[in-house]
Amino acid sequence: MEGLVTRFAFEAQTVPEVVLVKPKILGDHRGFFCETYRKNEFAQGGIAQDFVQDNHSRSSKGVLRGLHFQIAGQAKLVRAATGAIFDVAVDVRPSSPSYKKWVGVELTDENMWQLYIPPGFAHGICVLSETADVLYKVGPVYYADETERGIRWDDPDVGVEWPVQNPVLSERDLHAPMLQEIAHKLPW
Numbered sequence: 001m002e003g004l005v006t007r008f009a010f011e012a013q014t015v016p017e018v019v020l021v022k023p024k025i026l027g028d029h030r031g032f033f034c035e036t037y038r039k040n041e042f043a044q045g046g047i048a049q050d051f052v053q054d055n056h057s058r059s060s061k062g063v064l065r066g067l068h069f070q071i072a073g074q075a076k077l078v079r080a081a082t083g084a085i086f087d088v089a090v091d092v093r094p095s096s097p098s099y100k101k102w103v104g105v106e107l108t109d110e111n112m113w114q115l116y117i118p119p120g121f122a123h124g125i126c127v128l129s130e131t132a133d134v135l136y137k138v139g140p141v142y143y144a145d146e147t148e149r150g151i152r153w154d155d156p157d158v159g160v161e162w163p164v165q166n167p168v169l170s171e172r173d174l175h176a177p178m179l180q181e182i183a184h185k186l187p188w
Contacts, residue, residue, distance in 0.1 A: 007035050010045030013103040018089045018121065019047060020105055021077070021114040034112060036079065037137065047116050049075050051139035056081075059127045059134070064153055064167035066124020067160075067176070071187055072147040073119035076136050083132030084108040085125045086163050092151065092179060093120040093188035100179065102160050120188045122151055126162055149186075150176040 009022040021042075023034040042049070059065065067090055078087050090102040106128070107113050117123050125134055141147075153162065153169065155178045 019116040051137035067122035078136040083129035
């Protein structure tokens with residue numbers, strides 16, 4: 001398109017529906033500026049998602065949150081506002097050719113990358129820095145307790161290669177089921 005300023009690079013991952021978004025960062029001696037979301041450019045980059053909610057979490061080094069998902073079909077756009085995280089998306093759609101496959105990307109406040117995780121994927125983060133603030137957009141549905149599900153962070157059928165041996169986990173995440181235990185109940 002003539003006159004189009006490209007503010008983002010969109011890179012499909014090994015599971016193609018998961019997209020790494022790299023913003024254009026304008027920096028000088030004062031600091032930097034970048035756009036983190038622009039609906040029209042995201043649509044052109046293959047992410048035509050209506051986000052309805054923004055979330056913010058802060059965690060300490062070694063904390064692992066996940067693997068969580070909404071059976072109502074919720075997408076996420078995740079970034080590390082401060083610190084560094086290992087961000088993971090797992091395809092939990094039994095009918096998908098990439099079922100049980102996962103993507104992991106290091107998101108930091110320096111690279112300013114974002115990971116788009118479509119509906120039907122479980123999501124988890126592991127904090128690599130002393131602390132990390134994680135911001136993420138979700139949509140097209142709002143978070144709801146009754147539609148949230150999770151699978152074990154260390155499910156051997158999935159085989160995520162986490163960068164920690166003994167993560168700090170919530171009781172819920174520690175006792176989450178294996179994917180094979182709940183796959184027959186999933187809507188995909």
